[in-house]
Amino acid sequence: MTSFLDRERTVAPAGYNRWLVPPAALCIHLSIGEAYAFSVFNLPLTRLIGLGKPAASDWSLTDIGWIFSVAIVFLGLSAAFGGAWLDRVGPRKAMTLAALCFGGGFMVAALGVSMHSLLIVFLGYGVLGGIGLGIGYISPVRTLMTWFPDRPGMATGLAIMGFGGGAMIAAPLSVLLMHHYATATSLGIVPTFVTLGVIYTVFMLFGALIVRVPAAGWAPAGYVPSTSSQKLVTSQSVTAAQAMNTPQFFLIWFVLFLNVTAGIGVISQASPMIQEMFQGHVTAVTAAGFVGFLSLFNMGGRFFWASLSDRLGRKPTYFVFFGLGIILYILVPHTALLGSVSITALCFGVILSMYGGGFATLPAYLRDIFGLRHVGAIHGRTLTAWSAAGVMGPVLVDYIRQYQLNHGVPKADAYTVTLYVMAGLLLIGGVCNAMISPVDARHHEAIASPAE
Numbered sequence: 001m002t003s004f005l006d007r008e009r010t011v012a013p014a015g016y017n018r019w020l021v022p023p024a025a026l027c028i029h030l031s032i033g034e035a036y037a038f039s040v041f042n043l044p045l046t047r048l049i050g051l052g053k054p055a056a057s058d059w060s061l062t063d064i065g066w067i068f069s070v071a072i073v074f075l076g077l078s079a080a081f082g083g084a085w086l087d088r089v090g091p092r093k094a095m096t097l098a099a100l101c102f103g104g105g106f107m108v109a110a111l112g113v114s115m116h117s118l119l120i121v122f123l124g125y126g127v128l129g130g131i132g133l134g135i136g137y138i139s140p141v142r143t144l145m146t147w148f149p150d151r152p153g154m155a156t157g158l159a160i161m162g163f164g165g166g167a168m169i170a171a172p173l174s175v176l177l178m179h180h181y182a183t184a185t186s187l188g189i190v191p192t193f194v195t196l197g198v199i200y201t202v203f204m205l206f207g208a209l210i211v212r213v214p215a216a217g218w219a220p221a222g223y224v225p226s227t228s229s230q231k232l233v234t235s236q237s238v239t240a241a242q243a244m245n246t247p248q249f250f251l252i253w254f255v256l257f258l259n260v261t262a263g264i265g266v267i268s269q270a271s272p273m274i275q276e277m278f279q280g281h282v283t284a285v286t287a288a289g290f291v292g293f294l295s296l297f298n299m300g301g302r303f304f305w306a307s308l309s310d311r312l313g314r315k316p317t318y319f320v321f322f323g324l325g326i327i328l329y330i331l332v333p334h335t336a337l338l339g340s341v342s343i344t345a346l347c348f349g350v351i352l353s354m355y356g357g358g359f360a361t362l363p364a365y366l367r368d369i370f371g372l373r374h375v376g377a378i379h380g381r382t383l384t385a386w387s388a389a390g391v392m393g394p395v396l397v398d399y400i401r402q403y404q405l406n407h408g409v410p411k412a413d414a415y416t417v418t419l420y421v422m423a424g425l426l427l428i429g430g431v432c433n434a435m436i437s438p439v440d441a442r443h444h445e446a447i448a449s450p451a452e
Contacts, residue, residue: 007090027207033166072390074130083380098136103201105129157306165299258429263355265393305357
């Protein structure tokens with residue numbers, strides 16, 4: 001079994017069709033993308049005892065919000081520490097570990113819900129599931145970039161778009177399962193968690209089974225590496241440790257942190273947010289559809305924006321994210337005041353497309369600046385920005401909302417200040433992006449990275 005998981009067992013034979021590799025990435029990312037649908041459980045988890053409405057001993061929505069944040073924290077930490085390991089052992093072993101952790105996280109979380117222990121839920125979905133998220137997230141990225149050296153942005157879009165689209169499946173499926181398992185004394189969350197754990201483990205293991213890496217020295221037919229000079233694209237290589245000594249690493253870290261903070265708060269509370277902004281007009285089922293709608297934009301944006309970045313360049317693409325994002329965050333409170341659910345949903349959809357596009361464009365941005373050889377490890381370390389944003393974004397949404405409610409602001413208006421804060425964060429992110437420049441030659445490895 002151990003030898004079957006070794007990198008050497010995944011080397012593709014001569015003539016292998018590289019378009020057979022993206023489905024393996026999608027098996028992983030469509031599964032772990034469930035994290036973006038976790039908000040459909042938020043309100044039910046506040047009524048475990050009260051059922052119809054929260055009881056005094058039920059968990060608060062603010063407490064529940066930390067489940068998602070803990071998962072994102074451990075996503076970033078496991079990606080940071082697992083990046084170099086992944087480059088060494090290959091994608092199959094990493095995908096298998098991700099499957100066992102992510103599926104196991106649901107099982108432990110189910111135990112925590114049945115015992116009404118929030119700590120166990122944190123340990124299950126947050127810690128164990130978060131480790132599965134992180135390892136699973138980075139495992140296909142470098143593999144696809146080696147298969148598509150001619151289109152690295154498109155490759156990372158293919159690798160990561162499933163993560164954005166996972167909620168499109170998970171949100172309605174989770175609601176359907178809860179309704180199916182619900183009884184007079186239970187909301188059906190425990191069996192729903194168990195069912196999802198089994199489904200995702202099997203699906204992710206299938207992805208691990210079919211993944212392949214190219215043989216050493218492989219290149220697409222007719223591919224000739226570009227010899228033209230591009231300002232932010234290097235033919236050299238920078239190690240992960242040395243990258244962290246450069247200002248470019250920290251500028252990109254803040255670019256990711258600020259872009260993610262602005263979007264992840266919306267994702268973490270998408271279902272209750274849309275219900276509260278349009279009270280009486282949006283039901284729980286409709287809100288689940290809204291989560292799926294956002295997931296569609298999140299997924300499509302990852303492929304669209306990352307592919308477009310191959311033409312525009314990574315830096316200009318991020319300028320689009322920040323500039324257009326600022327306009328939309330300022331616009332949303334006004335569309336909500338007009339009572340337009342459709343326009344508000346469309347604005348959030350475009351925001352989420354750029355949120356997802358930022359993730360999908362990031363590995364190619366890192367490849368351009370630091371080279372391909374160590375991009376897996378550098379990408380993993382950069383994702384610690386996601387961990388920080390996974391706390392900051394939901395905290396801003398949850399606590400500013402609660403502060404507003406405590407001071408008599410109607411629920412429909414409780415998110416307005418937060419949205420303006422998000423616009424301000426994007427402005428800072430645009431400044432950081434403007435400051436990114438090529439890495440100084442003193443940080444390059446002594447030997448140029450070989451073609452891969």
